[in-house]
Amino acid sequence: MTLDPAFVPEPTVAIDGVTKWFGTKVAVSDVSCSFGPGVTGLLGPNGAGKTTLLRMLTGLISPSEGSIAVKGDWPRAKPAIYRDIGLVPEENAVYAEMTATAYVRYAATLSRVANPAAAADRALAIVDLRSEADRALGGFSKGMRQRAKVAAALVHDPGVLVLDEPLNGTDPIQRAKLIEVFRRLGDEGRTVIVSSHVLEEVERMSDRVIAILDGKLAAAGDITAIRAAMADIPYRVRVETDHRRELAAALLKDSVVHGVRIADSGLVVETEDLARLGADLPGVARSVDARVTVFRPEDASLESVFRYLVRGRR
Amino acid sequence: MTAATAITTRTARSLLGFRRVLLFGALELGPALIFLLSSARVTTALATERALDFAITLYFPIVVPIVAMVLASGALGGERRDSTLSFLLLKPVNRSTIAAAKIAGAVLAAVAVNTIGAVALGGAHAITTGSSELLLPFLVGAALASTVYAAIFVPFGFLTDRAVVVGLIFVAVFENGVAATLPGMASLSPWRIGFSAFAGLLPATTVQLVPSFALGNVTAGAGGALIKTVAVLALTIAATTWLVRHRDLT
Numbered sequence: 001m002t003l004d005p006a007f008v009p010e011p012t013v014a015i016d017g018v019t020k021w022f023g024t025k026v027a028v029s030d031v032s033c034s035f036g037p038g039v040t041g042l043l044g045p046n047g048a049g050k051t052t053l054l055r056m057l058t059g060l061i062s063p064s065e066g067s068i069a070v071k072g073d074w075p076r077a078k079p080a081i082y083r084d085i086g087l088v089p090e091e092n093a094v095y096a097e098m099t100a101t102a103y104v105r106y107a108a109t110l111s112r113v114a115n116p117a118a119a120a121d122r123a124l125a126i127v128d129l130r131s132e133a134d135r136a137l138g139g140f141s142k143g144m145r146q147r148a149k150v151a152a153a154l155v156h157d158p159g160v161l162v163l164d165e166p167l168n169g170t171d172p173i174q175r176a177k178l179i180e181v182f183r184r185l186g187d188e189g190r191t192v193i194v195s196s197h198v199l200e201e202v203e204r205m206s207d208r209v210i211a212i213l214d215g216k217l218a219a220a221g222d223i224t225a226i227r228a229a230m231a232d233i234p235y236r237v238r239v240e241t242d243h244r245r246e247l248a249a250a251l252l253k254d255s256v257v258h259g260v261r262i263a264d265s266g267l268v269v270e271t272e273d274l275a276r277l278g279a280d281l282p283g284v285a286r287s288v289d290a291r292v293t294v295f296r297p298e299d300a301s302l303e304s305v306f307r308y309l310v311r312g313r314r
Numbered sequence: 315m316t317a318a319t320a321i322t323t324r325t326a327r328s329l330l331g332f333r334r335v336l337l338f339g340a341l342e343l344g345p346a347l348i349f350l351l352s353s354a355r356v357t358t359a360l361a362t363e364r365a366l367d368f369a370i371t372l373y374f375p376i377v378v379p380i381v382a383m384v385l386a387s388g389a390l391g392g393e394r395r396d397s398t399l400s401f402l403l404l405k406p407v408n409r410s411t412i413a414a415a416k417i418a419g420a421v422l423a424a425v426a427v428n429t430i431g432a433v434a435l436g437g438a439h440a441i442t443t444g445s446s447e448l449l450l451p452f453l454v455g456a457a458l459a460s461t462v463y464a465a466i467f468v469p470f471g472f473l474t475d476r477a478v479v480v481g482l483i484f485v486a487v488f489e490n491g492v493a494a495t496l497p498g499m500a501s502l503s504p505w506r507i508g509f510s511a512f513a514g515l516l517p518a519t520t521v522q523l524v525p526s527f528a529l530g531n532v533t534a535g536a537g538g539a540l541i542k543t544v545a546v547l548a549l550t551i552a553a554t555t556w557l558v559r560h561r562d563l564t
Contacts, residue, residue: 022564060400061562075404076559083406093397095328109320110405116315152401 005221006210008036012160012191013057018066020052020215027052029215030066035193039186041202041223042195044212050195051090053212054164057193058087070160083111086153090164090195092145096138100129100148103137104155111156123151126181128174142169150178154185161185163194167201179205234258235274239281240266240294247290254280266294317407318415325419328392329385330426338381338427345372346434350442358443363523365439365448369455369512370528374505375490377431378456382424382463383481387471389420389464390554394472400563413554417468417547424460432456451515454536458543459508465550466504469557493530500530507532507546511539 003009011034020028028049044050055061057068059076068074075081095103104123108116124130127147132140137148146169153161163182167175182205186192196202202209202223209226211219219226241247248260248267256277258270271277274297285292315323345368353361393399402412436449463481471477485505493499493506500506506529513524513534521534 055400055563058400058404060403061564079408080406082404085404087400087404089397089400091397091400093401095324095398095401097328097331106320106324107401107405109315110317110402110407112317112406 005225006033006217008034008208011036012071013193014069015053015057016067016069018053018056018063018068020049020056020061020064027215028056028063028212031212031215031217032066033210033217033220035191035210037186037189037191038208039182039192039194039206041206041209042193042212043197043199043202043209044195044218045197048197048212049215050197050212051164052215054087054162054193054195058085058162083156084159086156086158086161088146088149088153088161088163088166090168092142092169094137094140094145094148096136098137099134100124100137100140100144100151101133103148104151107152108155113156116155119155119157120151123155124148126154127151128177143171143174146170147174147178150181158190160191161193163192165195165197167196167198175201234270234272235277236298237269237271237274237277238263238266238294238296238298239269239292241285241290241292243288243290246288247285247292250284250288250290251281254284256280268298317405318411318418321402321407321412321415322419322422325389325416326422326426329388329420329423334385335427338384339430341377341381342427342431343434345377345431346438349435350438353438353442356442358445361439361442362448362520365435365442366520366523368435369448369452369509370525373431373435373452374455374459374509374512375485378428378459378508379463379481379485379489379505381427382460383467383478383485385423385427386417386420386464386467387477387481389416389468389471390558391471391473391475391477394563395475403558403563409559410551410555412558413468414551417465417551417554420464420468421461424464425457428456428460429453447517447520451512454515455508455512455539457508458511458539459505461543462504462507462546465547469550469554472554472557472561494527497526497530500532503530503532504546506530507539507542510534511536514539 013035015031015033018028018031031053042050056063057070059074070081071084073081075085101120101124104120105116108119113119124133127150129144129147129151132144137145140148146166150166167178170178182192182194194202194205207223208221209223211226244262244267248262251257251260251269256271256273258272261268269277278295281292281295349365349368353364390399393402432452436446436452439448440446467477467481489503489505493503510529510532513521513529514536
């Protein structure tokens with residue numbers, strides 16, 4: 001018997017038929033999935049319901065329907081579970097007047113860590129923030145605040161780490177370092193749930209993905225399977241040129257082109273291989289003496305990919 | 315340091331920002347300065363009468379509530395508005411400990427600031443009359459009234475962003491209007507709890523100078539005021555615990 005890819009064999013976090021509505025708006029609709037040791041990416045465009053799901057998972061908001069269990073219980077009902085949970089919230093909120101050291105020590109004290117000062121020092125070192133530790137958080141850049149929040153979430157050595165868009169605002173070097181940290185924590189056997197709206201980001205952090213769109217589970221499972229599913233999606237590309245008919249006819253001879261439609265001032269080209277079309281286009285355009293002024297994928301956004309995956313699941 | 319101490323200290327510190335203390339400090343010193351200017355060359359009896367007037371018309375019904383309401387409504391409400399409350403609620407700390415520690419922090423901040431006014435008024439009276447008989451009553455009365463307002467406005471501030479506005483309307487319309495004219499309503503007036511302790515600690519000759527509308531049907535006495543304050547604290551801690559346990563943090 002094969003397991004639904006939305007579930008893991010030994011879950012530490014289990015979500016069962018969870019729905020959340022705010023007034024008449026449904027934020028999360030009948031989501032069931034589970035998370036286990038290792039890094040799992042929670043992927044979805046902005047507004048998909050990722051944050052609502054994570055806030056329900058950590059007990060900050062209650063589900064309208066369904067149930068959530070972290071290590072057997074819903075955290076809000078049993079606050080002792082928070083000893084084993086670390087959350088990096090999406091919002092940029094920190095105690096602005098506190099130094100990074102004081103902030104992380106405060107987190108350690110509230111989490112009943114035996115030696116808060118030493119634990120804070122260690123956590124700040126992990127996120128490479130030791131040299132700035134005595135500066136007030138109010139003066140930090142967004143990326144530095146993110147790192148301070150990650151340090152505060154890590155300070156009590158939690159078994160379940162929930163990270164809501166943790167790489168927002170970080171520079172490429174820090175992003176690479178944080179990704180390395182998250183991967184290492186996953187390899188150590190912790191349950192790391194990382195939400196992001198950037199597929200490439202999630203791909204670098206995790207092997208398993210839960211994709212959410214419009215509050216519904218859009219896809220789940222191995223990242224390579226999701227990539228493969230995405231490979232079947234026909235992309236639409238807008239091409240603007242001074243020789244529409246000639247270029248359209250020439251493009252139809254290219255094996256990666258599924259169809260071409262003449263629209264307004266340009267063409268709409270359908271392809272399954274966006275990269276190859278981009279590579280082929282200059283040569284094809286030269287062959288008919290056409291000048292290409294615009295080459296813009298029309299629906300290659302993550303959202304359209306998810307919509308395609310949702311249709312596939314129904 | 316325990317979690318409760320850490321939350322209490324952090325709450326009190328965050329509420330007592332430099333600019334806020336400066337502003338409230340000026341408000342606290344105002345009645346004492348006016349008293350000093352108006353009572354420079356009056357008899358001891360008249361100075362005491364005027365000090366009581368300032369206590370009844372300015373300090374207890376206006377200064378103490380404003381300071382305590384503004385400070386306390388930010389203890390949980392401020393964190394909710396700033397989105398920092400999730401940091402606190404995602405810690406393995408009992409919700410009742412969080413509630414009690416937040417209220418304790420707000421009470422400490424409110425009492426600390428209102429003590430400035432109590433010392434200033436009691437001190438100004440002592441300078442004018444040579445007697446420090448009002449100092450202790452002012453300190454105890456201010457502490458109890460501040461505690462009651464702070465305890466009520468921690469959960470109220472968590473519930474609504476308009477807690478201070480509603481509180482000011484309540485103080486102006488109900489406490490200083492309705493309760494001043496209908497003695498039966500005075501027992502629902504928080505500042506009168508503090509004022510009853512103040513009156514109860516006054517020398518017998520001085521307490522006779524207190525006009526009846528100030529206390530209404532509330533009996534003067536520090537013991538009764540203390541019991542009421544403890545009861546309000548217990549109720550508000552229970553209410554705040556329920557709120558942080560059951561209210562979604564959207």
